Amino acid sequence: MKRMLKTSLLIAALTAAGLSPAQTLRWASAGDPQTIDPMSQNESLTNNVNHQIYEFLVERDKKLGFIPGLATEWKQDNPLKWTFKLRRGVKFHDGRPFTADDVVFSLGRAVEKTSQMNAYAGALGTPKKIDDHTVEFNLTQVNPIFLDHLNTVFMMSKSWCEEHKATKPQDYANKEEAYTAFHANGTGPFVLVSRQPDVKTTLKRNPNYWGKLDGNVQEVIYTPIKNDATRMAALISGEVDFVLDPPPRDLEKLRDNKQVKVIEGPENRVVFIGMDQGRDELLYSSVKGKNPFKDLRVRTALYQAIDIETIKTKLMNGQSTPTGAVASSTLATGGDPEVEKRLPYDVNAAKKLLADAGYPDGFEVTLDCPNNRYINDERICQTLASMWARINVKIRLNAMPKSTYFPKMEKGDTSLYMLGWGGSITDAETTFTPVYRNRGDKGQGFYNYGNYKDDKLDAMIAASSKEGDPVKRKAMIKEIFLTHNAAVHHIPLHRQFIPWAARTNLEVVHRADNWLELRWVTVGK
Template identity: 25%
Template sequence: MKKKLSMLLTMLCVLLLVGCSGGGTGGNQLTIGLSGDAISLDPVMSNDNQSSNVTTQIYEGLVKLDPSGEIQPSLAESYEQVDDVTYRFKLKEGVKFHNGEELKASDVVFSLKRAIEAPNVTHLFQTIDVNSVQAIDDYTVEFKQTEPFAGIIPALCHPGGFIVNEKAVTEGGDDYAQHPIGTNALKFVSWKRADSIELEKFEDYHGEGVAYDKLLFRVIPEPSNRVIELESGGVDIAYDIIATDIKKVEDNADLNLIKALDYGETYMGFNTAKEPFDNPKVREAIALALDVDSIVKAVFHDLGQTATGVLPPTLNYSISDQMEVRQQNIERAKELLKEAGYEDGLSLTISTNENKDRSDMATAMKEQLSQAGIDATINILEWSAFNEVIKNGDQDLFMIAWTADSSDPDTFLYPCFHSSAKGEGGNYIFLEDPKVDELLEKGRYAQDDQQRADYYAEVQEYLMDIYAWIPLHNKEMTMGTKKEIGGVHLSPLGFHSFTDVTIGE
């Protein structure tokens, strides 16, 4: 009898353990459904949101964006701008890496130099003189810029500015990205490609630890499957709830839906180096032939908003909230085409990638453009092929999105509109306008906040006046969570920290 009772108790304990650890949720594990896998867990070896969603939990930078969008010290206890080009950071003492090494200024110097020279993120830190980055002592770091760029501190909030352990990277070599070492509240455990990434609580974290023991990222590419997993308890949090699933999540009493605008904009670009799109009248005619608001609402429903200006409203110095959506005017569009010498109409091609939202918008645009005598052909391309077309200047019109890498408008406006960035650099409209270049350069290097605001306001108005591109849509990020999950904040950068998340009863 005692033997049978012992066996029953053993089986009961096993069942209880399985109940606590099985599935995606329960106990002290937080499970998150991602739409795609990471590319690399080395912060300078990639610049994609899927990788950043994971690295943001493992690493920390000198500074960080708080939930309200303000910049706060992180690994830096404090920092100061010594002069127009010099910045000095005082590090927190006693901070441990996941391998037990203490954070020293030498690790920061090593990390910043890697970032400055890394192709994926060098555009964020290119104003830093790599030879000037130095350790003043074990807990003080200083660098100088080649030009006085005020946006360098926001740039350091990007994962490219995360601090790595010099010893771990050097000894890890090419294998380091598979075994990352950071200082954050979660440390790396394992990575099953295209399946899952597991992290666990770092007991020696220098700040307040996480409220759970493990974090499991599950790769679930199909949007409907992420919602099913959220409903069934397979995940606690699901990324990227699409428009057709929004109501399902909102109507579920056990779930929450979180939405927030990011730093990006979808736009219709003109190849301004190619006839007839080098003519502002033609660009204006095309813009006036479109009812952008109706197209955006039909495609995106209630997600995001119709864009009004060239700079997303979430970015510093944006004046988009002061602008209105341009109204369709078919008759004026016809008049402008006549004035430009195209009284008999115009033929063009709209290129975009294999993205359903964009292909749906292109289809609606084709119909509307025909009302003004414009015959549009839609060219849907695989991403890499589309990328080659727009970088090489082979496009007429094209549809794409651009997302800033920091809260500073320079990381949006400079690559998209400065003549030095034509093609490969992000200026896919091949704009070469001295006034735009001058205003962007003044905005980049001005130290006075009001001066920067004035320069950026002027360039935004001018770009809209010359119809440099047609603003279409400002994206709204979406995330579904179980009701008992708290502390989730969506970052406009597009990747999110989960170290403050709580799991209620």
């Protein structure tokens, strides 16, 4: 009865607003966007929602290929110079014109310390305004994936940010209450109506959008629903139209339901485990006076104690691909079997490694894990805890929402953690620089939450980042993967699949970066 009343009230509200239910998309997933500031947090769902509001100079099509966005054309004048022509007549949502000043400002904002896009933006060189509709980028070194990096920096209004004292990205880690966390002014196909963190985010179609919208959505209501059963019940009952992350164990039941459909496809995302290798003593461990994760034998023991096939078949219901490479896609590794090869699952070998390292009786340590970010994230961590118990490594599981988890990680407040990495870019560079490198000043190693220092690996990555010869670069990339794998700086698990679930009247485009593009969504009767 309550559900029927709720649906009736929703229909009445939409009718009063001049909208039919068919023009409203109600979607959900376990998590919530971390912020509406488009440069503060580099997290997939956050970026996905923000991309409906803000845009890039260079966009991606339905197959992730590059197409014109706020720039209509571009050329590489020489290895260190790019020139872009901007789209004329584009306005921000409040009517301000989009010009080259906004491009220069946005790139400057994106390299600030509080920006999680600074490693990418810093690789774009220095933007220079030539005229209102022409921008030139001058690089200090060759960037073999310049357009990929450019496709990570959202364009913001310079004057709007100045007006609202938001010239720097929100300091999310320190819980800054920035204006840009709750308000937005982009050029994109949808306008932010309201933002209630962990409750609801509402968007409406931009009536003055410069581009073409293939879909019919006029209003969007995003609701985070953490509990899997509640989220699926909402989809089956029709209270929501689309779920970004149906649990793998529910897929067969969903396929049998005539009111819903499953839209399947792999995601460019790898899930892995990181370890604090920087401190002389772990923050959260029974071992005092030293750090067991500084010992390669201990890191290898944890790796070899993982029965990855059981995780794939029993926990992920086959919806994952085990890998030995911390890379979002086989496109990054070239599908090289030497790079992709995992260390063998061997509990006895793991026990011997621990004993040889001086831990014959194991030790206790806390594992930090998100519980609403990756497919089955908390359950994977629970499973790892039981597997590591077989080698007497006792896990205190600390699972939490991503809104708590990521600020904790950014402060280095961890001893052992889960992380995922992926998105639209499949080139190895965008894993190497932010995840593999030593921590540096320009976003380098920002996601090296374990704070390991490997000067040899760091130098190899720095060299590959500016290598323009594709043959030489391919060989360098393979060497980097193999060097990293041998050091076990991270423990790779798998690449997750991303099935989506929707009501049968919904038409969507499933992209491998797991972004739902609202301009391509059609809600039928």
